[in-house]
Amino acid sequence: MWKRRARPPVRSTSRLFATFAAASLVPVVALGALVSQDYSRAAAEQGRAQGLAQADVITQMVIAPALNSEDSPAFGSDDLSRRGLTQEQHDRMREATRLAVYNGSVQHLRLRGFSGRVIFSDDGSTSSGVPVSDPDFLAAANGEARARVITGRTQTIRVMQPMLASATGQSIGVIEVYLPYQKIADRLQAQVEHTYWRIGAGLAALYLVLALLAWWITRSLRRYAADQRHNALHDALTGLPNRTAFRTWAEARLDRAARDGGHGAVVLVDLNRFKEVNDTLGHHAGDELLRVVSQRFRSVLGREDILARLGGDEFALLLPGLDSAEAVALMERVRDRLAEETVLDGVPLSIEASFGIALYPEHGSQLQELKQRADIAMYQGKRGTVDVVVYSGEGAGHPHQWLVVQAELRHALERDELILHYQPKVGVTDGDVHALEALVRWQHPQRGLVPPGDFLPAAEHSGLIVPLTEWVLRRALADQLGWTAAGQSWAVSVNVSARNLEAPGFPALVAALLAEAGTAPQRLVLEITETALAGDVETVERAIGEVAALGVGISIDDFGAGYTSLSHLRGLPVTEIKIDRAFVKDVADDPQSRAIVRSVIALAHGLGSRVTAEGVETAEVYRWLIEAGCDEAQGYLIGRPAPWPQVAPTFAVPTVIDTERASR
Known part of the structure; x- marks a missing residue:
């Protein structure tokens, strides 16, 4: 069987994945650059800190002992530029720095006064050095050590260290020290590279996770789109195209x-x-x-x-x-x-x-x-x-040429060609008429009186049943006013279909027609076929509840013929159950029919409803219904459908009742 499958939007989802992957790469790279920059800055700061620490050690271990020996006068708070060094201090400084330079821990060292004068230099020079106006020199002169990495053929850390007097702790000069930085830089570079690899690996893993997530999301979106398209075009139950x-x-x-x-x-x-x-x-x-x-x-x-x-x-x-x-x-x-x-x-x-x-x-x-x-x-x-x-062309159609019937029926409603006949329902114990059931007929201008079976299916199929039922309700309530004026208090029953109950506003229509006729709601009964209860159950039950709330009686017609679940009756405000004629006609000689009718009677009474037997045509059936406890009867034995003035208030059935009583 040929079946078209929905094609997923491959291009759009692939483009979405590529866009998502590219977009996620930008923040990952930016994050990597930011982390790397921060780590490089931290590494440089670490190098400067090491330089400051090393310079401080040199000051404490080399310069201070050389300047502050027992044989040398202690420094006060005077600037070294004014006092200078003694020859002995100068010699000790030269010896100490010579060893430091020889060991490679110091590249160059100067001791300078605040004026910038070189008090001591490891190479004997008295010029050059950091200008007095340099921020690092000024900071050291004020007691704050500064370190700066100087790049060139070799990397060097220049430290500007304050020279403090041992006696007062005040700054009396500036120590300008140049320390080798290459080993420190190499070690820090190795650490940075190792960290870069770790950061890179972590960011690559993060990007891989994001890429996999993007791939999974786009694939899920593609599948979802394909499923949505498939569901929009296919029946969920069978999988067939809809x-x-x-x-x-x-x-x-x-x-x-x-x-x-x-x-x-x-x-x-x-x-x-x-x-x-x-x-x-x-x-x-x-x-x-x-x-x-x-x-x-x-x-x-x-x-x-x-x-x-x-x-x-x-x-x-x-x-x-x-x-x-x-x-x-x-x-x-x-x-x-x-x-x-x-x-x-x-x-x-x-x-x-x-x-x-x-x-x-x-x-x-x-x-x-x-x-x-x-x-x-x-x-x-x-x-x-x-x-x-x-299809055979001309002459083919629905039963009784439904398409033609539907068109003619619309005109019949406009021309008022429909009439109502009524069939009485009587109490089986007294034979009195309790209600009349309205049965619509069509007085066709060419075909004469058309029975309902020839046009009601066409009306039901096309939706004409809705205006047709409204016409029947209005006419039945008007006829009821006529027999009420003649002294009869009969109720009137009108058949309604599932289409009526499912139509919006049906309960409001019933209420409006009752108000228009001035009829008490209790004198109207709506007969609903059992099969109507199996349609849109929620809508039908809601409509029945609203109509019953008006006071209108609810009758279940043809009960037993529709095979409707008994659960449909639970909770419904049913006032009458009518047993289908298919079971009633055989109760005289069919045990199964008798069992079914007795069960329905018991069920109806258990629900608080009266029971009406349809299709009563013989006295024998009538007598059996009396014995079974049936409430009302309807059928040709009692009366055939006719215009309401021809309906007599009593019938010959009391003779049957009297005969039954005499036999006892």
């Missing part, structure tokens, strides 16, 4: 076929009685059934065929290159494959479906047109005996 994808891909195929002269078929498929599976086995079983159906479809279809789930139990196919006979043969193989028994929740099931086929370009070239005609053919199959139907 309605949007089918429209896009099928229209592209049809456009290509129109250009190239191609042909094929569009098929709509609807599962039969799928709702019963949901209602009896639960929605999880319905979901599993849809997955099974999808897999069986795939096993039969070809790679070029497009299969999509449009929603619910409806599927669509586009079969390129097939003619009518080939499309029918393929769908028959699909039908046979679907019909193979499957077991859900321990229940063996055989899946049946209806297939409607429209051919292109024979039946149209636009997807919407082809789908409409395939839909017509499919519904023709649902109402007939053949489940694979090809």
